[in-house]
Amino acid sequence: MQKIRKGDKVVILAGKDKGRTGEVIQVMPKEDHAVVRGVNMVKRHQRQSQTQEAGIINKEAPLHLSNIAIVDKDGKPTRVGFKFVDGKKVRVAKRSGDVIDG
Secondary structure, three states, rough: OOOOOOOOOEEEEEOOOOOOOEEEEEEEEOOOOEOOOOOOOEEEEOOOOOOOEEEEEEEEEOEEEHEEEEEEOOOOEEEEEEEEOOEEEEEEEEOOOOEOOO
16 A cells, blocks of 8 residues: 555655645656656657657656655645544554555
8 A cells, every 4th residue: 555645635745846736646656756746847858650749748756755745634744644433444644643545
Protein backbone atom coordinates (compact mmCIF):
# COMPACT_ATOMS: atom_id res chain seq x y z
CA MET A 1 0.00 0.00 0.00
CA GLN A 2 1.27 3.44 -0.90
CA LYS A 3 1.37 6.54 1.28
CA ILE A 4 0.53 8.93 -1.58
CA ARG A 5 -2.13 7.95 -4.12
CA LYS A 6 -3.81 9.42 -7.18
CA GLY A 7 -6.41 12.01 -6.16
CA ASP A 8 -4.70 13.01 -2.89
CA LYS A 9 -4.40 16.69 -2.01
CA VAL A 10 -0.69 17.40 -1.43
CA VAL A 11 1.63 20.30 -0.55
CA ILE A 12 5.09 20.79 -2.08
CA LEU A 13 7.90 20.76 0.52
CA ALA A 14 10.91 21.67 -1.63
CA GLY A 15 11.83 23.19 -4.98
CA LYS A 16 10.64 26.16 -7.02
CA ASP A 17 6.97 25.51 -6.13
CA LYS A 18 7.54 25.12 -2.36
CA GLY A 19 4.35 25.76 -0.37
CA ARG A 20 1.93 25.29 -3.30
CA THR A 21 -0.82 22.69 -3.14
CA GLY A 22 -2.41 20.53 -5.80
CA GLU A 23 -4.00 17.20 -6.61
CA VAL A 24 -1.95 14.13 -7.54
CA ILE A 25 -2.68 13.15 -11.17
CA GLN A 26 -0.32 10.19 -11.48
CA VAL A 27 1.98 8.18 -9.19
CA MET A 28 4.99 6.26 -10.50
CA PRO A 29 6.02 3.96 -7.62
CA LYS A 30 8.97 2.34 -9.40
CA GLU A 31 10.59 5.74 -9.97
CA ASP A 32 9.37 7.21 -6.62
CA HIS A 33 7.79 10.14 -8.50
CA ALA A 34 4.36 11.75 -8.72
CA VAL A 35 2.77 14.31 -11.04
CA VAL A 36 0.78 17.09 -9.34
CA ARG A 37 -1.79 19.19 -11.24
CA GLY A 38 -0.58 22.74 -11.94
CA VAL A 39 2.75 22.34 -10.13
CA ASN A 40 6.32 22.03 -11.50
CA MET A 41 5.31 23.29 -14.94
CA VAL A 42 7.86 22.95 -17.75
CA LYS A 43 7.84 24.04 -21.39
CA ARG A 44 8.14 21.30 -24.01
CA HIS A 45 8.42 21.54 -27.79
CA GLN A 46 5.61 19.57 -29.45
CA ARG A 47 5.88 18.16 -32.95
CA GLN A 48 2.70 18.35 -34.98
CA SER A 49 0.58 15.21 -35.17
CA GLN A 50 -2.93 14.37 -36.34
CA THR A 51 -4.38 15.24 -32.96
CA GLN A 52 -2.06 18.02 -31.70
CA GLU A 53 -0.73 21.19 -33.21
CA ALA A 54 2.97 22.05 -33.22
CA GLY A 55 4.38 24.58 -30.76
CA ILE A 56 5.62 25.03 -27.22
CA ILE A 57 3.29 23.55 -24.59
CA ASN A 58 3.27 23.74 -20.78
CA LYS A 59 2.97 20.47 -18.90
CA GLU A 60 3.54 19.11 -15.40
CA ALA A 61 6.85 17.38 -14.68
CA PRO A 62 7.15 14.60 -12.07
CA LEU A 63 8.24 15.43 -8.51
CA HIS A 64 10.07 13.08 -6.14
CA LEU A 65 7.79 11.65 -3.44
CA SER A 66 10.12 12.94 -0.71
CA ASN A 67 9.32 16.51 -1.78
CA ILE A 68 5.53 16.24 -1.36
CA ALA A 69 3.32 15.60 1.66
CA ILE A 70 -0.40 14.99 2.13
CA VAL A 71 -2.42 17.98 3.37
CA ASP A 72 -4.08 17.41 6.75
CA LYS A 73 -7.53 18.76 7.69
CA ASP A 74 -5.96 22.01 8.97
CA GLY A 75 -4.19 22.61 5.64
CA LYS A 76 -0.71 21.76 6.89
CA PRO A 77 1.53 18.93 5.63
CA THR A 78 1.44 15.63 7.49
CA ARG A 79 3.27 12.34 7.38
CA VAL A 80 1.34 9.14 6.73
CA GLY A 81 1.17 6.00 8.82
CA PHE A 82 -0.82 2.80 8.61
CA LYS A 83 -3.30 1.23 11.02
CA PHE A 84 -5.67 -1.71 10.94
CA VAL A 85 -9.32 -0.66 11.33
CA ASP A 86 -12.00 -3.40 11.22
CA GLY A 87 -9.46 -5.81 9.73
CA LYS A 88 -8.53 -3.40 6.90
CA LYS A 89 -5.24 -1.55 6.50
CA VAL A 90 -5.91 2.19 6.27
CA ARG A 91 -3.75 5.32 5.95
CA VAL A 92 -3.61 7.58 9.00
CA ALA A 93 -2.40 11.20 9.25
CA LYS A 94 0.38 11.43 11.85
CA ARG A 95 -0.43 15.08 12.71
CA SER A 96 -4.09 14.61 13.60
CA GLY A 97 -4.49 10.83 13.82
CA ASP A 98 -7.43 10.91 11.37
CA VAL A 99 -8.01 8.22 8.77
CA ILE A 100 -7.23 9.49 5.25
CA ASP A 101 -10.05 8.89 2.78
CA GLY A 102 -9.21 6.95 -0.34
